[in-house]
Amino acid sequence: xxxxxxxxxxxxxxxxxxxxxxxxxxxxxxxxxxxxxxxxxxxxxxxxxxxxxxxxxxxxxxxxxxxxxxxxxxxxxxxxxxxxxxxxxxxxxxxxxxxxxxxxxxxxxxxxxxxxxxxxxxxxxxxxxxxxxxxxxxxxxxxxxxxxxxxxxxxxxxxxxxxxxxxxxxxxxxxxxxxxxxxxxxxxxxxxxxxxxxxxxxxxxxxxxxxxxxxxxxxxxxxxxxxxxxxxxxxxxxxxxxxxxxxxxxxxxxxxxxxxxxxxxxxxxxxxxxxxxxxxxxxxxxxxxxxxxxxxxxxxxxxxxxxxxxxxxxxxxxxxxxxxxxxxxxxxxxxxxxxxxxxxxxxxxxxxxxxxxxxxxxxxxxxxxxxxxxxxxxxxxxxxxxxxxxxxxxxxxxxxxxxxxxxxxxxxxxxxxxxxxxxxxxxxxxxxxxxxxxxxxxxxxxxxxxxxxxxxxxxxxxxxxxxxx
Amino acid sequence: xxxxxxxxxxxxxxxxxxxxxxxxxxxxxxxxxxxxxxxxxxxxxxxxxxxxxxxxxxxxxxxxxxxxxxxxxxxxxxxxxxxxxxxxxxxxxxxxxxxxxxxxxxxxxxxxxxxxxxxxxxxxxxxxxxxxxxxxxxxxxxxxxxxxxxxxxxxxxxxxxxxxxxxxxxxxxxxxxxxxxxxxxxxxxxxxxxxxxxxxxxxxxxxxxxxxxxxxxxxxxxxxxxxxxxxxxxxxxxxxxxxxxxxxxxxxxxxxxxxxxxxxxxxxxxxxxxxxxxxxxxxxxxxxxxxxxxxxxxxxxxxxxxxxxxxxxxxxxxxxxxxxxxxxxxxxxxxxxxxxxxxxxxxxxxxxxxxxxxxxxxxxxxxxxxxxxxxxxxxxxxxxxxxxxxxxxxxxxxxxxxxxxxxxxxxxxxxxxxxxxxxxxxxxxxxxxxxxxxxxxxxxxxxxxxxxxxxxxxxxxxxxxxxxx
Numbered sequence: 060x061x062x063x064x065x066x067x068x069x070x071x072x073x074x075x076x077x078x079x080x081x082x083x084x085x086x087x088x089x090x091x092x093x094x095x096x097x098x099x100x101x102x103x104x105x106x107x108x109x110x111x112x113x114x115x116x117x118x119x120x121x122x123x124x125x126x127x128x129x130x131x132x133x134x135x136x137x138x139x140x141x142x143x144x145x146x147x148x149x150x151x152x153x154x155x156x157x158x159x160x161x162x163x164x165x166x167x168x169x170x171x172x173x174x175x176x177x178x179x180x181x182x183x184x185x186x187x188x189x190x191x192x193x194x195x196x197x198x199x200x201x202x203x204x205x206x207x208x209x210x211x212x213x214x215x216x217x218x219x220x221x222x223x224x225x226x227x228x229x230x231x232x233x234x235x236x237x238x239x240x241x242x243x244x245x246x247x248x249x250x251x252x253x254x255x256x257x258x259x260x261x262x263x264x265x266x267x268x269x270x271x272x273x274x275x276x277x278x279x280x281x282x283x284x285x286x287x288x289x290x291x292x293x294x295x296x297x298x299x300x301x302x303x304x305x306x307x308x309x310x311x312x313x314x315x316x317x318x319x320x321x322x323x324x325x326x327x328x329x330x331x332x333x334x335x336x337x338x339x340x341x342x343x344x345x346x347x348x349x350x351x352x353x354x355x356x357x358x359x360x361x362x363x364x365x366x367x368x369x370x371x372x373x374x375x376x377x378x379x380x381x382x383x384x385x386x387x388x389x390x391x392x393x394x395x396x397x398x399x400x401x402x403x404x405x406x407x408x409x410x411x412x413x414x415x416x417x418x419x420x421x422x423x424x425x426x427x428x429x430x431x432x433x434x435x436x437x438x439x440x441x442x443x444x445x446x447x448x449x450x451x452x453x454x455x456x457x458x459x460x461x462x463x464x465x466x467x468x469x470x471x472x473x474x475x476x477x478x479x480x481x482x483x484x485x486x487x488x489x490x491x492x493x494x495x496x497x498x499x500x501x502x503x504x505x506x507x508x509x510x511x512x513x514x515x516x517x518x519x520x521x522x523x524x525x526x527x528x
Numbered sequence: 529x530x531x532x533x534x535x536x537x538x539x540x541x542x543x544x545x546x547x548x549x550x551x552x553x554x555x556x557x558x559x560x561x562x563x564x565x566x567x568x569x570x571x572x573x574x575x576x577x578x579x580x581x582x583x584x585x586x587x588x589x590x591x592x593x594x595x596x597x598x599x600x601x602x603x604x605x606x607x608x609x610x611x612x613x614x615x616x617x618x619x620x621x622x623x624x625x626x627x628x629x630x631x632x633x634x635x636x637x638x639x640x641x642x643x644x645x646x647x648x649x650x651x652x653x654x655x656x657x658x659x660x661x662x663x664x665x666x667x668x669x670x671x672x673x674x675x676x677x678x679x680x681x682x683x684x685x686x687x688x689x690x691x692x693x694x695x696x697x698x699x700x701x702x703x704x705x706x707x708x709x710x711x712x713x714x715x716x717x718x719x720x721x722x723x724x725x726x727x728x729x730x731x732x733x734x735x736x737x738x739x740x741x742x743x744x745x746x747x748x749x750x751x752x753x754x755x756x757x758x759x760x761x762x763x764x765x766x767x768x769x770x771x772x773x774x775x776x777x778x779x780x781x782x783x784x785x786x787x788x789x790x791x792x793x794x795x796x797x798x799x800x801x802x803x804x805x806x807x808x809x810x811x812x813x814x815x816x817x818x819x820x821x822x823x824x825x826x827x828x829x830x831x832x833x834x835x836x837x838x839x840x841x842x843x844x845x846x847x848x849x850x851x852x853x854x855x856x857x858x859x860x861x862x863x864x865x866x867x868x869x870x871x872x873x874x875x876x877x878x879x880x881x882x883x884x885x886x887x888x889x890x891x892x893x894x895x896x897x898x899x900x901x902x903x904x905x906x907x908x909x910x911x912x913x914x915x916x917x918x919x920x921x922x923x924x925x926x927x928x929x930x931x932x933x934x935x936x937x938x939x940x941x942x943x944x945x946x947x948x949x950x951x952x953x954x955x956x957x958x959x960x961x962x963x964x965x966x967x968x969x970x971x972x973x974x975x976x977x978x979x980x981x982x983x984x985x986x987x988x989x990x991x992x993x994x995x996x997x
Contacts, residue, residue: 170774170885171949193780215723226721228730229698242973248951250881251913252695254684254734255951255969256958256996257978261697261730265723282780305639311662311751311822353780357826412719416639444720480640482717482724489725500724504711509726511984515977527725 062151062521063131065109073112073154076122081113081160096137096155100202100397101145101492103405108135108155115160117235117243117274124272125241127154127521134239135523136268138178138210141202143397143408144490146213146267150525158209161274164188172280173232173249178209178273195283197224200486201394209273215265217486219316219349219393222443224281226486228264235275236263239517249277262512267488268523270516287315287351288358289386290365293342293375297321300344301419304442306368307348308415312361316349317443318393319418324400324439324450328392331399336392342375346442347393396439397450405453405461406437407492409469411476412485415445424475425449432468446485466495473499489527497528531620531993532600534578542581542623545591550582550629565606565624569671569866570614570961572874577604577624584629586704586712586743593741594710596623596990603708604992605737607647607679610671612866612877613959615682615736619994627678630743633657641749642701642718647678647742664752666693669955670863678742684734686955688785688818688862691912693750695955697733704744705732708986718746731981736957737992739985756784756820757827758855759834762811762844766790769813770888773911775837776817777884781830785818786912788887793865793908793919800868803857811844815911816862865908866919874922874930875906876961878938880945881954884914893944894918901937915954935964942968958996966997 074082085093085107096111098104114120127134133153140147149155161177164185168174169192176185182203186196199218200206208227210216212234217226232253234246246259253260263270294300304317322343329336348365350358362379369377380386400406413421422438425447429436434456440448449472453461473483473496483493483500497506506528513520513528543551554562554576565580567573583589596603602622609616618624630646633654637643638661645654651672655665668687669675677696679685681703686695701722703715715728722729732739763769773786791812798805817834819827831848838846849855869875882890891907894916898905903925909917918941922930942952942965952962952969966975975997982989982997 168883168885169778171883172777173883215721215727217721221721225698228727229694238973238977244971244973244977246974248881248946248969249883249949250915250951250954251884252684252686252690252881252910252915252954253951254879254953254955254957255962256734256966256974257739257981258684258697258730258734259974259977261727265725265727270726282777282782285780308641308751309638311754313751354826354829357823360823410723412717412721414637414640414642414718415720416637441721446719446721477717480718482719482722484723485719485721486723488723493724497725500717502713504707504713505715505725505728508707508713508728508984512726512981515980515984 061131062133062153065132065153069126069130069132070110072126073110073123076119077112077114083111096157097149099140099142099145099147101143102407104145104148106148106150107152108149109152111155111157113157113160117237120237120272120274121241121243123156124237124239128239128241128519131519131521133521133524136272138207139205141206142210142214142488142490144488145492146488146490146526148491150491156272158207167192173277174280175275175277176208177275178207178212180208182206182208182211189280190283193283194280196230196278196280198227198230201397208276212264212273212276213267214486214488217441217444217446219318219441222317222441223313223315228261230278231260231264231276232279233277234260234263234273236271236273238271239519239522251279265488267490267526269513269526270522284351285353286355286358287349288362289349289380289389291378291389292346292348292369294344294346295341295373295375297344297422298419299372300346301422301442303346303369303372304418305416307365310364310368312364314348314443315351316347318347319442319447320345320347320393320396320439321437323437324396325392327399327403327437328396331402332391332395334388334392339375347389400437400450407451407465409449409451409472410484410487411449411472411481412444412446413476413479413481415443417479417481418442418445418447421447421475421479425472428468428471434465434468444485445481470496470499491526494527530600531602531622534601534622538595538599538601539579541595542579542592545588546581546583552580565626566618568609568611568614568616570612570617571876573614573617575617575619576621577618578621580624580626582626582629586706589706589741589743590710590712592625593706593708597708597710597988600988600990602990602993605741607676608674610675611679611683611959613957614961615957615959615995617960619960625741627676636661642746643749644744644746645677646744647676647681649677651675651677651680658749659752662752663749665699665747665749667696667699670866677745681733681742681745682736683955683957686910686913686915688787688910691786691910692782692784697730699747700729700733700745701748702746703729703732703742705740705742707740708988708991720748734957736959736995738982738995739991753820754822755824755827756818757831758818758849758858760847760858761815761817761838763813763815764810764842764844766813766891767888768841769815770891770911772815772838772841773887774885776834779833779837781833783817783912784820785816787816787862788911789814789816789862789865789908790906792906794861796868796872796906797861797865800871801860801864803861808844816858869906869919876920876934878918878920878941879953879956880918880941880950881913881915882945882948882950884912886948886950887911887914887916890916890944890948894941897937897940903934903937913954914950939965939968960995963996
């Protein structure tokens with residue numbers, strides 16, 4: 060694709076659309092603020108946009124897209140910048156389209172258990188708003204306190220509750236989207252069932268800003284589960300922790316959380332947060348298991364069943380969280396593993412995913428590959444979904460080892476995932492960093508279909524160029 | 529699109545691929561058998577295929593597709609022929625590709641709660657097979673005793689349990705697909721989460737055989753719910769039945785079935801089945817409500833809550849099904865409404881869907897439109913999903929009234945759906961019969977995107993031509 064550079068005339072045109080206050084360039088904006096628009100949470104990458112635009116209405120987005128389409132200027136949509144695959148990085152420069160001003164919850168429809176939102180709403184703010192009327196929006200990525208719903212849609216983000224409730228994909232009903240030509244469409248209908256032609260809604264979800272700009276979203280909601288039980292289960296053998304996961308499901312129980320944490324993951328995070336946690340020396344891994352529902356007695360019955368399953372494994376003393384504060388602390392530790400790893404070292408996070416019973420084999424394989432290539436990894440993640448986050452620690456690795464030398468072992472890890480029936484990303488997306496590994500997961504025919512679909516939506520290839528494939 | 533007629537040379541080539549026993553033509557096959565391949569359950573349509581092929585291996589499907597792609601011969605894949613939108617009708621003649629010999633359950637993976645099947649497996653046979661090992665495949669279209677999983681995938685079929693468990697779309701993990709060129713791909717991975725490029729799996733589901741031929745499917749499964757409670761609730765006012773639906777959900781209860789039946793729907797079906805049912809004269813509609821779960825005490829608590837909600841409405845005596853036989857009878861009545869209507873008259877079935885709280889308005893609108901245009905309808909369906917099947921009875925309508933005169937009122941019904949936030953098909957698909965109404969639900973830009981996607985997968989347009997758009 061050939062792109063054109065930004066002209067002063069175009070910048071003026073953008074100023075006429077969104078007002079000069081929302082057109083930022085290196086020349087006009089405060090340096091630190093401007094620099095931040097070229098970063099996300101992926102390693103330590105930085106790419107400078109030519110201009111940052113902050114529209115607040117769908118008509119503004121449409122007008123911007125028409126201009127960029129006509130002038131072949133790249134457009135990279137940006138949510139909160141918490142992505143871990145480089146999806147929001149403007150690697151071909153051009154326009155960064157920040158959706159931060161699309162921050163309104165437009166409607167909570169209590170009769171239909173639905174809500175209409177703008178894509179710049181923070182996930183947790185949305186969850187809190189619907190909880191106030193007794194409703195529940197389950198997807199809860201670790202970054203829920205700062206990430207945007209639009210970003211969640213772009214990657215089909217998951218989180219701990221996905222094991223029972225599914226990912227963002229399972230809650231979206233309908234999307235308002237601006238196509239690269241500036242046309243504004245709704246992708247579907249506000250209904251629980253939909254069999255009216257190709258499912259454009261599901262095609263948009265996970266398309267990482269390469270097919271259109273999401274400007275409104277209609278989500279379905281559930282009744283809020285009134286009670287939950289949380290337990291932290293220490294294991295003396297990592298592989299047994301991974302095995303116990305499949306056994307709990309096989310016993311007929313679907314937990315609302317089933318998180319795996321290596322010893323170091325939990326140790327680093329509790330240190331980082333200064334939340335004291337006793338870790339006996341023989342403990343190598345933990346499972347954090349949550350049960351939820353409308354009836355507490357029922358949950359205690361289920362908890363007993365879980366204890367029954369765990370009896371067959373070599374576990375330490377199970378911590379049953381007694382208070383809301385204790386529960387919060389445990390979840391905080393789980394959610395901050397990524398931050399604590401980042402605090403300790405630059406790292407690469409691989410978002411491996413396999414059928415859940417294959418997790419012990421994957422974990423063993425990751426460690427064996429690490430030993431062979433001489434790198435350390437901290438592993439944790441959504442064990443109930445078979446979704447293991449492998450954090451490769453930079454530590455003392457040289458630039459050469461870090462930038463080039465890791466390609467082979469990462470390829471081996473992904474090949475193992477595929478061999479086990481899995482794939483190379485469960486919830487972080489492909490973006491920039493997993494793109495070189497796509498051929499491991501997908502045949503050329505699949506990639507060609509994706510390229511063809513991209514061409515249909517975006518004939519000039521201006522939307523988030525250089526991502527996915 | 530220009531298609532070519534079948535040549536004797538092509539027929540010989542097909543015989544070499546699948547053996548002569550599985551190449552049926554009007555000349556060689558038994559007349560009645562052959563005729564059946566030109567029909568499905570949609571009204572009384574018939575279109576004759578030039579040839580029926582019954583392959584049994586993916587390599588055979590691939591070889592057939594290569595030939596048809598090269599020679600521009602239309603190919604219409606066919607499951608059990610129970611579709612209600614004409615999706616399996618070969619309206620441009622050519623090849624009917626019957627998937628009836630792809631009838632094996634290849635693997636039930638108890639460790640991962642997954643199963644791999646061929647598309648010609650009957651839905652209920654699959655449900656029974658997984659139930660034997662304590663697992664649950666929820667989607668249950670009314671025709672589950674005869675329809676194929678492949679057909680369910682092509683339409684994203686639902687059924688009563690969709691209200692709690694979702695439709696076919698929510699259970700598919702991965703598909704093996706033969707593209708029109710003969711290339712064989714897997715669309716995704718066998719994982720619960722997937723963020724590895726565009727979701728081709730979800731794009732295939734509901735694409736009605738227009739993008740590729742499904743030859744294998746990997747479904748996720750759940751633990752089988754050990755208990756259920758079923759109640760039949762008679763209402764004196766139809767609109768109240770529809771209102772009560774939203775109220776039950778608002779009370780925090782998600783039933784595993786929430787079916788609406790007009791008086792005539794239930795009366796016709798119980799007559800047809802010769803299952804006696806007392807219907808007091810003042811009863812105009814029923815809700816069939818099912819609750820399911822692993823714990824019977826818990827279900828009784830929920831049932832009490834449902835009774836609490838229903839107290840606010842003018843209901844007759846609630847029938848709580850006592851025995852497995854009584855439950856079977858009630859579900860049989862529900863599932864055979866379509867058959868009983870067909871037994872009484874030719875009919876058109878509209879698969880309207882709206883947000884669930886809009887159901888009373890939709891129902892009122894349908895009846896008003898019927899009065900205005902002089903036709904009778906029998907309405908029933910999945911009220912919990914806002915999915916109302918409107919059966920327009922032919923009765924004494926003339927050919928002209930039936931074939932042309934109904935277009936306007938049907939358009940009005942669909943326009944009402946869209947106005948209420950809904951669409952023109954919830955679970956039956958568009959196929960042939962809803963195609964003229966697509967512009968009511970979708971903008972031209974949406975249809976153009978769909979046409980573009982079709983072109984990417986099937987550049988010669990040979991797969992199920994003339995359907996959807």
